[in-house]
Amino acid sequence: MMKKSIRLKVKSSYVKGLKSGFPLITEDTVQNLHHVKEEGTIIELFDERNDFLGKGYYGKQNKGRGWVLTNNAQELIDQSFFEKKLKKAIDFRESFYNDYETTAFRIFNGEGDGIGGLTIDHYNGYYVITWYSEGIYAFKDEIVTSLKQLVKVKGLYEKKRFAVKGKYIEDNDFVEGEEAPSPLIVRENGIHFAVYLNDGAMVGVFLDQRDVRKTIRDQYASGKTVLNTFSYTGAFSVAAALGGAAKTTSVDLANRSRSKTQEQFSVNGLVYEDHDIIVEDVFNYFKYAVRKQLSFDLVILDPPSFARSKKHTFSAGKDYPELLAQAIQITEDNGVIVASSNCSTFGMRKFKEFINQAFEETGFNYKILEEFKLPSDFKTHREFKEGNYLKVVFIQKIK
Structure with missing residues (x-):
């Protein structure tokens, strides 16, 4: 069945971006977007002089209203x-x-x-x-x-x-x-993960952190005490344990994180009773750890972009430095923090400013050991920076 198609004029300030390959069509990109009624309609984009710019489809996604699929006027979207x-x-x-x-x-x-x-x-x-x-x-x-x-x-x-x-x-x-x-058992660099394909939006492991998990296992975990915050199903904890960590502590607010994390340990032949799995608001846990003077050799900080608990609201774009400052306080001298964010509203440069701000605030020096972006199977578009959202930095805390 042929999809309907409609011609639209692009506002002049957006022509250059589309010509250079920017793929997202927003409400502001074109005149008369309200003429398009049906999602899935093919939209053909032209500039003021009626020169063809690209064609794609209409579909509401967050702030976007569609995507350009081809710059070839002759190409059929079939x-x-x-x-x-x-x-x-x-x-x-x-x-x-x-x-x-x-x-x-x-x-x-x-x-x-x-x-x-x-x-x-x-x-x-x-x-x-x-x-x-x-x-x-x-x-x-x-x-x-x-x-x-x-x-x-x-x-x-x-x-x-x-x-x-x-x-x-x-x-x-x-x-x-x-x-x-x-569960379906899958492998990732030899680590086993239990995933549930029919269990809601998330299946149990975030594939974009594959290289980071491998690095923790192979280079950072041996003999170390590890704190994994916002731990979800404990994938980082399992990687650290397989890398020879002395002990891991996983903290997450979600009730099911305990049984899910126990399962991930078990499918890797690890004894989960040897590790701490704590269901608690991470912000409360930090306060508790400071009070009890706990400290860890390796702290993994991978919060969601936005999180809300009874007492706290966290937004990565605003609150990350404060969160990191709390993590620094319970990291051993010369210990390592794996700071990660999947928030698409800021890039690596801004993230490094956040890191600098947190260390200045706590009065410690630091050294960046390595950094990661998305792995190779998460292919990105060079003109669409928001799509390249992952930022992970391994930071050593220096006294």
Whole structure:
């Protein structure tokens, strides 16, 4: 079925950005966006002189209103278009498919692979498609057909993230094929993780931290006491324990974090009773640790961009330096803090300013040991900085 298409004029101040490849279409980009009624409509963009700039689709996603998919006026956005994009993306991840030690990775990363609003993850032969707008969901048949023609799909799941304000739509996520066991055990650099493909928006492990977990295991954990805050299912703690940590302490406010973390230890043959798993507001735990004069050799600080508990509201863009200052106080001299943020509203330069601010405030010196951005399977678009959201810095605290 051919999708409807509509011609739109781009406001002159946005022409240069689109010409240089900026892929996001916002409310402000074009005149008369309100003429487009239906998500999934193909939009063709022209400048004031009627020169073609690009075409894409209309779909509401956060602040965006759609994505440019091609700069070629002749190119049709049809089945073969999607198949070509997916094939290129899958070929780019060939080394992951050939890596026995890693069976969980991203095979398609939105605008980085040429289609904003769509991600596809691979978990040991099963695939999870995340749709970020009703607009991209309108192309579901073409995308699913393309995927199945390119790879063997044991079972297919989907996550719909296009409800009001980008919230997740609770639905049965299983689409077709065979259902995955629950949990499904996947490998990442030889570490085992239990994932649940049908259990809400998040499956149990964040794949974008793969390189960081490996680095903690291989280079930083041996013999160390480790504090993992905002620990979710304890993936960093497990990596540290497998790297020979003397002890790990995982702290997270969510009740289910305890059983989920115990499970991640168990599937790796580790005795979870040897480690502390604490269900507590991280901010309260910091106060407690200062009071009890606890300190750790390695502190992992990976808060969500935004978090709310009964007493605290945390917003990374504003509160990160304060959070880091608290972490510094309970880090041993010459200990290491792994400071991480997935907040897309600031980049690495600003993040390093936050780090500097926190150390100045606490009166300690520091040395940056190494830094990480997104791993290679999370391909990014050079013109779309917000898509390159991950910032991780290993910092040594110096007395």
